[in-house]
Amino acid sequence: MADDAFDAIVVGAGPAGVSAAIAMARAGLKVVILERGEYPGAKNVQGAVLYSRMLHEIIPDFWKDPEAALERPIVEQKTCITTEDSWVTVGYRSQKFLEGVPNCYTIIRVRFDRWYAEKAAEAGAEVYAGVKVEDVVRENGGIVGIRTSEGDELRASVVIACDGVNSIVAQKAGFRKELRPAEVALGAKEVLGLPAEKIEDRFALEPGQGATMELFGSITEGMLGYVFIYTNKDSLSLGVGCKLSDYQKKGIRPSDHLERVKRHPYIKKLISGAKTLEYSAHLIPEGGFKSMPPLAADGFLTAGDAAQMVNAAYREGSNLAMTSGRLAGETVVEAKIKGDFSGATLSSYVDKLRRSYVWSDLEEVKDLEAAVERSEGFLDFYPRLANDLAYLRFSVDGRPKKEHLKQAIALVRKRGFLRVAKELWPIRKAAI
Amino acid sequence: MSVSETFKHEVALPEGAETVEAKLGYLDYKKSPKPHIALRDGGPESPCATRCADKPCVTVCPAKVYEWEDAQKKILVAYENCIECGACRMLCPFDNIACDWPAGGFGVKYKYG
Ligand SMILES: Cc1cc2nc3c(=O)[nH]c(=O)nc-3n(C[C@H](O)[C@H](O)[C@H](O)COP(=O)(O)OP(=O)(O)OC[C@H]3O[C@@H](n4cnc5c(N)ncnc54)[C@H](O)[C@@H]3O)c2cc1C
Ligand code: SF4
Numbered sequence: 403m404a405d406d407a408f409d410a411i412v413v414g415a416g417p418a419g420v421s422a423a424i425a426m427a428r429a430g431l432k433v434v435i436l437e438r439g440e441y442p443g444a445k446n447v448q449g450a451v452l453y454s455r456m457l458h459e460i461i462p463d464f465w466k467d468p469e470a471a472l473e474r475p476i477v478e479q480k481t482c483i484t485t486e487d488s489w490v491t492v493g494y495r496s497q498k499f500l501e502g503v504p505n506c507y508t509i510i511r512v513r514f515d516r517w518y519a520e521k522a523a524e525a526g527a528e529v530y531a532g533v534k535v536e537d538v539v540r541e542n543g544g545i546v547g548i549r550t551s552e553g554d555e556l557r558a559s560v561v562i563a564c565d566g567v568n569s570i571v572a573q574k575a576g577f578r579k580e581l582r583p584a585e586v587a588l589g590a591k592e593v594l595g596l597p598a599e600k601i602e603d604r605f606a607l608e609p610g611q612g613a614t615m616e617l618f619g620s621i622t623e624g625m626l627g628y629v630f631i632y633t634n635k636d637s638l639s640l641g642v643g644c645k646l647s648d649y650q651k652k653g654i655r656p657s658d659h660l661e662r663v664k665r666h667p668y669i670k671k672l673i674s675g676a677k678t679l680e681y682s683a684h685l686i687p688e689g690g691f692k693s694m695p696p697l698a699a700d701g702f703l704t705a706g707d708a709a710q711m712v713n714a715a716y717r718e719g720s721n722l723a724m725t726s727g728r729l730a731g732e733t734v735v736e737a738k739i740k741g742d743f744s745g746a747t748l749s750s751y752v753d754k755l756r757r758s759y760v761w762s763d764l765e766e767v768k769d770l771e772a773a774v775e776r777s778e779g780f781l782d783f784y785p786r787l788a789n790d791l792a793y794l795r796f797s798v799d800g801r802p803k804k805e806h807l808k809q810a811i812a813l814v815r816k817r818g819f820l821r822v823a824k825e826l827w828p829i830r831k832a833a834i
Numbered sequence: 835m836s837v838s839e840t841f842k843h844e845v846a847l848p849e850g851a852e853t854v855e856a857k858l859g860y861l862d863y864k865k866s867p868k869p870h871i872a873l874r875d876g877g878p879e880s881p882c883a884t885r886c887a888d889k890p891c892v893t894v895c896p897a898k899v900y901e902w903e904d905a906q907k908k909i910l911v912a913y914e915n916c917i918e919c920g921a922c923r924m925l926c927p928f929d930n931i932a933c934d935w936p937a938g939g940f941g942v943k944y945k946y947g
């Protein structure tokens with residue numbers, strides 16, 4: 403191999419790619435990241451909640467870096483189940499989330515990605531933005547490099563595809579087919595500018611601290627998905643994310659959905675007077691474990707969204723991307739020491755994933771979505787039931803409480819106790 | 835009669851709602867000189883004109899890139915508005931959309947994301 407060849411080419415400067423590059427560059431490998439956006443982050447959209455632990459494993463104490471592009475540490479997370487004019491909220495707030503490694507932060511992806519890519523450059527990786535990878539280069543069956551949209555060829559011992567949900571690299575390499583609309587969600591969001599004091603008043607927050615909220619029920623208009631609203635420093639992120647197949651079936655444009663969401667009485671108050679700063683849309687892989695492509699082959703690895711590593715039941719994706727990217731990077735470092743980049747050696751990546759939370763979590767929720775989908779009840783019956791029960795519980799109408807209880811039991815009986823038990827049982831996996 | 839003759843896409847948006855066009859106005863693009871989206875068949879016998887009754891590309895694309903032009907019986911593609919979500923490749927039931935990413939450095943440039 404020519405001297406100017408790289409040990410590894412990483413496609414994509416998202417959380418997966420940058421994490422992989424940092425792991426390899428720190429070990430002294432010759433690494434390049436190719437990113438099609440004009441700058442890292444230019445194409446990337448996230449809610450965005452960033453889980454600290456997985457980044458801390460790569461950049462220890464990153465939150466102490468004054469340059470780190472973080473918005474607010476999250477002290478409260480809430481879930482809200484809506485009907486058109488009522489809602490039940492469940493939430494938990496604790497300052498414990500700030501102790502030690504703070505649990506999570508809101509971030510603005512474009513700013514975060516620029517900062518994170520800078521860390522890879524500091525570790526010694528070359529980062530080229532504005533370069534789109536068009537195809538892989540194969541020799542003797544194995545992958546030996548890539549070709550850019552400008553026609554340039556670059557060679558390396560390993561290509562790591564971290565190019566996100568619609569991985570063209572994995573498709574061109576022949577490792578995956580086009581995804582189906584039922585395997586992805588379409589997210590659309592807006593960043594709404596609002597002064598910090600207003601945010602802190604509306605969400606009852608201490609200065610600088612943050613809250614997240616996800617909404618289910620009528621607000622998703624009969625589609626499987628959720629609405630989210632997260633607090634940034636001086637803006638809110640408001641978004642919708644539902645199965646693409648549901649948007650397709652209903653013929654709903656996510657931007658229109660978003661406009662109706664803004665008018666729900668709960669959201670309306672929170673965003674009142676806010677000024678839209680940006681609108682964006684992006685896919686979220688939701689096929690999980692069942693739509694995972696082969697993760698390792700001769701001269702090839704894939705991580706993050708490109709490998710479908712999103713835990714849709716928990717809005718976790720960027721953390722799985724960071725962990726899988728890091729493990730892919732560490733695998734290449736070992737392969738370099740062995741001087742063997744065959745699929746057999748690189749597949750120790752899969753063993754590493756199996757020993758981590760990534761595998762176990764994805765396996766745990768793999769049937770959850772199907773269970774939810776099998777029951778249209780989650781889209782309408784249960785949200786209404788929750789609201790009706792809450793109404794009974796909290797109303798004082800002169801009737802004996804015993805009658806309230808009878809009425810409540812009757813509401814559940816309508817669907818059948820056995821059926822309710824059967825439908826709710828799989829949900830335990832999303833409860834803890 | 836072809837299916838498309840009956841296709842009308844009207845959305846009842848709430849009063850004062852912001853249109854997609856207005857939302858796209860918040861965005862910066864580096865305009866690509868070359869379209870990155872093409873219909874595999876855009877002619878009179880295309881699935882758009884003959885078979886696709888629901889036209890999910892028209893109803894769902896979050897940047898309203900696709901519009902049904904009834905007079906010409908064809909889909910118009912405003913590729914320069916694309917925000918690169920990647921959905922249309924999967925949305926088209928007849929696999930009639932070839933949507934790639936724009937060449938390196940071109941296309942949408944998010945500031946927040
Ligand atoms: C609306 C929404 C809300 C979300 N909320 C959360 C959340 O709150 N918390 C969470 O943890 N996760 C969330 N996610 C998921 C999270 O964003 C992803 O899981 C995460 O970004 C995956 O990281 P990645 O590095 O694998 O892919 P990406 O971040 O998508 O990065 C891929 C990179 O590759 C580049 N690229 C693509 N193709 C090429 C090519 N051919 N050549 C060169 N470069 C290329 C892209 O431009 C991009 O920079 C959300 C996603 C969405 C859409
Ligand atoms: S979804 Fe496909 S077939 Fe239908 S109108 Fe659009 S491009 Fe044509």
Ligand code: SF4
Binds near residue numbers: 918919
């Ligand atoms: S990629 Fe997304 S925004 Fe672009 S045309 Fe396709 S559906 Fe529309």
